[in-house]
Amino acid sequence: MIPAAFEYTRARSVADALKALGARNTKVLCGGQSLIPLLRFRLAEPKRLVGIGHLSQLKGITRTKGGVRIGAATTYRELLESKVLQSDFPLIGEVTAHIGDLQVRNVGTIGGGLAHADPAADMPAVMLALDAKFQLQSAKGKRTVAAREFFRGPFSTAMKPTELLTEIQLPALPANAGTAYADFEQLASGYALVGAAAVVARSQGSVTQATLAFTGLSDTPFLAKSAGELIGTKGDAQAITRVAEGAVEGVEANDDIHASSAYRLHLAKVAARRALTEAVERAK
């Protein structure tokens, strides 16, 4: 499989990349682990690619006042190896270990994956659960969009063609927060049939904050509204089951050769329950 011909520009800087993005039918190439297979099948035929994966400005994981910032071109491997994330956001490492495979994690980037917005990718759900903010930059300036506003549909985001996702900002977790991710993988691709990310905070045994996000279940990752019902409870099994059941109510689940919508909905409940249970457990 050979891609159709295109021009390639190796950006010298972010500004350089933004300039190149002005041209019509231009795509950003970061790690390329999502885009290159599409190019090979000619399911994507951009005229121009702008390479940004090498830009050091877009790399790195640093603590900020309010949390952590991650450069968009940071690879999954770098996420896994980050001491900062291991201590502040262990959820990121837990999820990243199951993204793609060893080789893909060596090249694939968090920003590239998020911008690709695959509806069965793991990281978008985590971003929703952590209430991440994405910094988008264009030649005209910067803006910040919440992850919760970012994912618009399958492979669709709030980004304009002239914008670049430059960094991911993770607000600090509340005290006594626990996080967890549970998923079921499609046997061939390893993508999530269903994945659930949970963030729970507790105070004196009672849940003070609870967030639950799904991926793979429908055509966009989404936050489950029912998670709020956990607040004020002890985070006991009954309360968790109630939230998990409620989380998928009315959801139009994907149906394909790998899983019926009924099975996906069932798995979603199981994943939600497991993620919430573990998050509660850890929120001590």
Add this chain to the structure above:
Amino acid sequence: MGTLFGSGIKRREDPRLITGHATYTDDVKLPGLTYAAILRSTYAHARLKKVNVARAKKAPGVVAVYTGADVKERVNPVPCAWNVPNCDLKTPPHPLLAHEKVRYAGDGIAMVVAESREEARDALDLIDVEYEPLPAVVDPEMAAQPKAPQLHAEVPSNVAFTWNVAGGDADKAFAEAAVKVDLRIVQQRLQPTAMEPRAAVASFNPGAGQLTLWVTSQNPHIHRFLCSVMLKVPEHRIRVIAPEVGGGFGSKIPAYADEALVCFAAMDLKRPVKWTEDRSENYKATIHGRDHVEYVELCGTKDGAITGLRAKVYAGLGGYASTAAPGIPTILHGLMYSGPYTIPNVKGTVYGVYTTTTPVDAYRGAGRPEATYLLERLVNLYARKIGMDPVELRRKNLIAKDKFPYTVATGITYDSGDYQAALDKALSILDYQAFRAEQAKARKQGRYLGVGVTTYCEICGLGPSQVAGAVGFGGGLYDSAIVRVYPTGVVRAYIGGKPHGQGEETTFAQIVADEFGIPIENVEIVAGDTEATPQGWGTYGSRTTAVCGSAVKIAAQRVKEKAKKLAAHLLEANEADLEWRDGKFVVRGSPDQAKSFADLALMANVAWNMPAGTEPGLEATAFFDPSNFVFPFGAHICTVEVVVETGQVKILRYIAVDDCGPQINPMIVEGQVHGGVVQGVGEALQEIAVYDEDGQLLTGTMMDYAVPKASQMPKIETAHTVTPTPVNPLGVKGIGETGTIASPPTVVNAVLDALAPLGVVHLDKPLTPARVWAAIQNGKKGGAR
């Protein structure tokens, strides 16, 4: 027996493979090389109204574009080479490129040849094809119905053949039987997925009129034979080289239009041409396996004696009959309905059915996995019905070891066996009774454990040739070897077989080195080049060691006989007074009177002093045609835990006890078992080719076709028993396919054993979590079947 036979020495083919210095077909480069790409049908079934290649011809770098109309007069169709008799077989022509109709999504329509891979690919997008879509039919049972869409005008109801097998009186047995069980089984279509996609490079020397084809082939002599037929080029003008081949599993047996087209273009353009398929092309255009819909029944007594089996099978063939396709669900399947059991009455009907899908042919096990699966499922169902332990029921019906050779109801004769011993060994490795106790305990805790036990035997080591002729196989099933001794005493054996991962460069060298008492480093096995090797019939059907290995052994023995004659002459002794000791012919009683193998190699090759009437040289050719097939057997056991909440199956233990006779290299035998079992576990748990109702392959990439990964597969415990066969001089049987034959029912029966308390009686492969979960939900509602 020598010192190397039975020794698990390291493989001699490995150094080149682990350093990247092996040459696979796509690695072949030639001056002036061009690259081909094939346009494949978008539709599963359509009339071709127009194929316009004008724009493609003008595209940059394009050297030529061929359509079906361009080539149809100049080449013959792709042959089907297994004309199974007495079944009214219809094999309509399979053109190299479609010109009137396409019959599966992937059928070739045009071929572009260009200066680069990229330009060839780019030009495909410029070919304008106008289709008149026709309805598709992908299920073989549906395709055989009168109102189904018709693929070939000359094949009513798409039924290519109706093949019957019978022994005893099955209808009477069923009429009289106290117990009957029946099942409808779908043995899903599989995508073989050799890691190396198919490729071909052809080069033509117009001065010499000589064509050379490098091709991903399990059987270069068969490819030479069939290319000669397709291309109308005399066989002696074609040299076929199968260089390193990256796995086959049956998918590199057939003749394909693709390599013939590459040859055609090379001759037409007088430039070398290379074609390599992509994985997604491989999934559409390389044969698939299995694809049966089966109605099967078993009957017997209340105390568990099986008295009869009946089967009605719809076997999908795809759009055309591939090279060996008719023989797979008949000869290699229907004749094996008795398996390892004494079943006096058997009756089967197999319909070979054309469907608008990729052609189906031999895939690892080829017919025997399907036979073993249906039988083992029926046996378990029978045991369940009469409340007997499935192991006990098997034991009761196994052919006893003193009954061999044993002729089963379908008429074939098993060579040798001790089925009970293999079963006993497997059971003791597990401690079957202890597991049953654990299972009972677990059930009380709400955990669902299960055990599946398979006893099997299979037919392999294909020949003999006489039988091949009788069953319509379009070739011989002997094999051959030339053993050539060089003046310095090193040896090359040129073999007819073509190993592609099975390690015969090592095992055959063990045979030769043993025979001559020389270090294995002094032996080399040459395979895969029709210019160098004698006529062979290929590496498939677990035949290479049993048949070709025997030819090697016999050729080496002939060489040794001649060497002995020469030794006697040089030592001025009687041949009868010579003995072979430590790599030397020694005059009995005079240890200093000796000639080493190296001495004799030199003397024979310089020929200064040969015995009267003896030709110079030390070389022999052997063609070995076995007196019967071989029938390896064994017992496999799998234990599982099913997570009822999610439908996930976890294999706890997998135990494989196989008997392939004496093992030349136990390390290699074990490797074959590992790989075979995993392929079967893949079939049992996750592999399935899915078409939509329009005949589009939805598992067209590795993103959707679930090739087993390391993390998904169990660790396999292996053991063996050793029962030699009398049908070849090595006493060996095949081991390449046993794992794939035995493991699907073993795993499925284990899962169904676990699910028994939940009311699940049967479930078709693959037992994906989604399917298992759905079955459990259905079972809870009382709707299980």
Add this chain to the structure above:
Amino acid sequence: MRVEFSGAPEIAAPVELVWERLMDHKFVASCAPAVESVEAVDDTHFKVVSAFGVGSVKLQFALNVELSDIQPPRSARMSVQGNAPGSAMHAESTVELEPLGPDRTRLKWTASSDVHGRVATVGARLLKGAAKKITEGFWKKFARRVGTARK
């Protein structure tokens, strides 16, 4: 891969106006995403070049569009046959207008399509969701624009 969708948006416009817009191929094309060109062969046949896809996934299809069973101002049927290199698609669509009041119309639509070739074999996962989003998006936009045009 076959997909079927349907919808029934309400439009803030009288049925006659909705019908008029529906029969205006230029207006219809302007509501569809990524239409590169529309050429009317006659009153009921159109040749359209349009990109199909979302995000990075995009294929350019050449479409033949045909209107039939035209029952002004109530219903019509549209069939589309499209080709892209290595892929093909067919779609059947019905539209039915139901007056809800002087200034309100319900537009009931159904769409069923089958796709062939590369789009089906390697792109099903990528494009199934997209097809739905595009189809729904188109009718949503149509409904909105007919409604706004009125004001």
Add this chain to the structure above:
Amino acid sequence: MKQSITLTVNGTDRAVNVESRALLAYVLRDQLDLTGTHVGCDTSQCGACTVLLDGHAVKSCTLLAVQVEGRAITTIEGLSADGLHPVQQAFWEKHGLQCGFCTPGMILTAVDLLSQNPDPSEAEIRHGLEGNYCRCTGYQNIVAAIGAAAAALRSGKRAGAAA
């Protein structure tokens, strides 16, 4: 439209003239004659094309050559300057290969895996091979080979440290 780029391949700087769309795997195979790098799929699943990029395993069929301009690539041919690398040796000893097509990618992935985790459990090895398919061996001897290589590398390091 072609452009000239430089890659450091197996320790040597190589200038190649490539199209933007050229995949690293094909540049290695077709232009640099390093055919030990194989292509087994088109979806970045099988891992037969794995090479080391600055020491890290990557899939060369899912990288543009222009994307890795100036970087260091190690292919199976360049893994060991003299003799066999301990991972290669272990694959040979443990019968970790049959047809050999997936083997170069397996070996290079194992090298990276062991550099990240010098003492992996069986489950960790199996998880580490998520991106490498083998259709012949059933993985068992591959897992054994990587375990043996890990032990050899660890004892080699100890021996090296002691010396």
